[in-house]
Amino acid sequence: MNDLALLLTPEGRALLDEVRDTAPAQELAVATRLRRDHPAELVSAALGQARLRQRAAAKFGAEDAGRMFFTPDGVEQSTRARVAAYRARRFAELGVTSVADLCCGIGGDAIALARAGIRVLAVDRDPVTAAVARANADALGLAGLIEVREADVTEVDTAGYDAVFVDPARRGGRGRIFDPEAYSPPLSWAVGAARSAPRAALKIAPGIPHEAVPAEAGAEWISDGGDVKEAVLWFGTGAAGTVRATLLPGPRTLPGRGLPDPQVRAVGRYLYEPDGAVIRAHLVAEVAEEVGGGLLDATIAYVTADELRPTAFASAYEITDRLPFNVKRLKALLREREVGILTVKKRGSAVEPEELRRRVRPQGPHAATVFLTRVAGAPTMLIGSPVRPSGPGAA
DSSP, X not given: OOHHHHHTSHHHHHHHHHTTTOOGGGHHHHHHHHTTTSOHHHHXXXXXXXXXXXXXHHHHOHHXXXXXXXXXXXXXXXXXXXXXXXXXXHHHHTTOOEEEEESOTTSHHHHHHHHTTOEEEEEESOHHHHXXXXXXXHHTTOTTXXXXXXXXXXXXXXXXXXEEEEOXXXXXXXXEOOOGGGSBSOHHHHHHHHHTSSEEEEEEOTTOOGGGSOTTOEEEEEEETTEEEEEEEEESSSOTTOEEEXXXXXXXXXXXXXXXXXXXXXXXXXXXXXXXXXXXXXXXXXXXXXXXXXXXXTTSOOEEESSOOOOSSEEEEEEEEEEESOHHHHHHHHHHTTEEEEEEEESSOOOOHHHHHHHHOOOSSEEEEEEEEEETTEEEEEEEEEOOOOSTTOO
16 A cells, blocks of 8 residues: 555544644654554654645645645645646636646646636646545545546547646656756647647746747746746737746736847946846846836846836845955945845856855844846946835835
């Protein structure tokens, strides 16, 4: 009997409830105590699952994670719940009522789709993964909307569904896979599946080259809490050839308008750091136009401007000093201003933030941010501080 089957028994479920809040330092003592009354295999499975649920809380929220079942790969590779919910809402807004979720993993996306009122066929070829997805649909009361099927996705007939969602595996035995044709299944197969459906969405790595996006697809880059999570290729939505960046929570969406690259200009009073999804979507020009700014350097995604203008798509900093790259001068300036809380950001610099902190040894009650970058090609340090938002959509 595998771990999941053990945990789905009444004894297993009761044991899961008992070990729910076990801290890592307590595991040995708890395991020793529980093995007096329960099989060792079941105790190990329950403690392992409790550990996975604790890790999964960051993605799924404590309430759902505390009821779901996970595998180590499932925790690592599943979509964050807020991102999955956003994507499910987009499907619902398009009038989709049924989706074939291919490569469903432990069911995170299927759960979000079902909660949006969409009927789901969730398919995965791995028997354990499919069983976990089925257990999760049941645990969250969604089994009536989610059919889980253990099968090779390339052999599944999706003709009866309004839309297809494909999330190819992008990790192998050696870690992340960067070649889209090395995904499992390959991106070319996923694109073919999307073209055969009325509507479709393909989840892909955010680093995909723009030239690899099919002409009939719209491309969307999504970040959550400032972290870029994924790119999605949308088919059949009437948005062929479009590009957009979406920031969660929100959502706040920036559509591309095909603007030319911004001009390089002198350092102004403010520096804007575009969100990672904006950068991945190649929409820095849209942010620059929004704030009336230009670039510090033609190859660096930092925008500079003389005025502070509200934008939801970049963080704003007020710049107080500009120095050529010189650690001694920076150290002296920080000491003079009693800066002990130093945030180091970099683009276009080989210097590691921790190494710079070690060398300048900041001390004092004040805080500052230093940007290691290039200005018109020259290694430069810009010192400043974040501008606090003053209202909805403010920088």
